[in-house]
Amino acid sequence: MLDRLNRAVEHVEAHLDQRIDAAELARIAMTSEYHFRRLFSALAGIPLSEYVRRRRMTVAGAEVLAGERTLLEIAVRHGYGSAEAFARAFRAVHGVGPGEARRTGAVLRAQQRISFRLVVEGSSTMRYRVVEKEAFRVAGRKARVPLVHVGANPAIAEFVRGIAPETVRRMAALSDQEPRGVVAVSDDLDPSRAEGTELDYYHGVVTGAEVPGDLDVLAVPAGTWAVFESSGPFPQALQFLWRDVFTQWFPSNPYQSRPGPEILRVDVVEGEGGEETRADAELWIPVERTTA
Known part of the structure; x- marks a missing residue:
């Protein structure tokens, strides 16, 4: 099961610049979308949608600081229809707008990639x-x-x-x-x-x-x-x-x-x-x- 969950996480990473379909992730994990969402939230400690948003803004933050693309290009690359919508999402995660972050080299927040691993506990019974x-x-x-x-x-x-x-x-x-x-x-x-x-x-x-x-x-x-x-x-x-x-x-x-x-x-x-x-x-x- 953990291996299938990790394959779903790999799919997220490969498609951060595209629309991510929870039903497709559930198919990769070989379970229902309903169960996948609940299991991910319980194991990761955050909802699937919030994890995707944070990872997307983590990658976008690195691109903003790199300065190789315009802010509008970065916004479009990550699925936002306008620079304003991108700026709101960016600020919600990083606490600072993308323009200010680029000008000042602000400290940004990074959501690390999740990896599910087996931890041997099992000493207690349910x-x-x-x-x-x-x-x-x-x-x-x-x-x-x-x-x-x-x-x-x-x-x-x-x-x-x-x-x-x-x-x-x-x-x-x-x-x-x-x-x-x-x-x-x-x-x-x-x-x-x-x-x-x-x-x-x-x-x-x-x-x-x-x-x-x-x-x-x-x-x-x-x-x-x-x-x-x-x-x-x-x-x-x-x-x-x-x-x-x-x-x-x-x-x-x-x-x-x-x-x-x-x-x-x-x-x-x-x-x-x-x-x-x-x-x-x-x-x-x-x-x-x-x-x-």
Whole structure:
């Protein structure tokens, strides 16, 4: 898998002066575009689109300082229709415009080329199971919130606090299958999964029952799910669990992620006498077997 990812990175390098198609990169990596974007983001630490932008501006920065081409020629070479659009993109990465950089020999920022290598860890184990589920519905309350990678999500916390206790009790009564109880559901995430992009968050239950009209409903088709178990400090352990699923489990198992909601069932244990708050959790990720 890592070899295929590195071939995709080589394709990026060879086509920085052209439009780079994520679907073509996924084909080279022999996986779906959906899974490729998520795996790249998890392993590289930045979204694919941001990596491409930084690499393109790194190469452009060297050309600006070299002074062998006009700024317009460099802009066109890297796919920008005007010097103004190029200057905005250049400044966003380097903190200085290309004209000023050329005049003053400014210090620029370089995005190093990514190379994926095997690091032998594997001393820890992940608890998981694979489940086939029939179609079901998520019933509850829905909000559009920003994605937060580390720490608590204030928007989600405020949204959940605003749900009436009676509404939560009515939702809980609808729970009739795994994962049981009130769950947190994330859906319609931006493919880049960049910090600050938005997602649909449902605070609700998984059910096959009829849903009252005052609740939001998400219909989920039948499919395969990988279910991961975790225990640890809240909320760090939950966020690290998602990271480990994509950086450790997927590269080591014959599965890839598929479009669909991610479902988190969590039991939070409040600490006493200064002890940290802990959580026991199940994370449900929609998956499919790889063909390669």
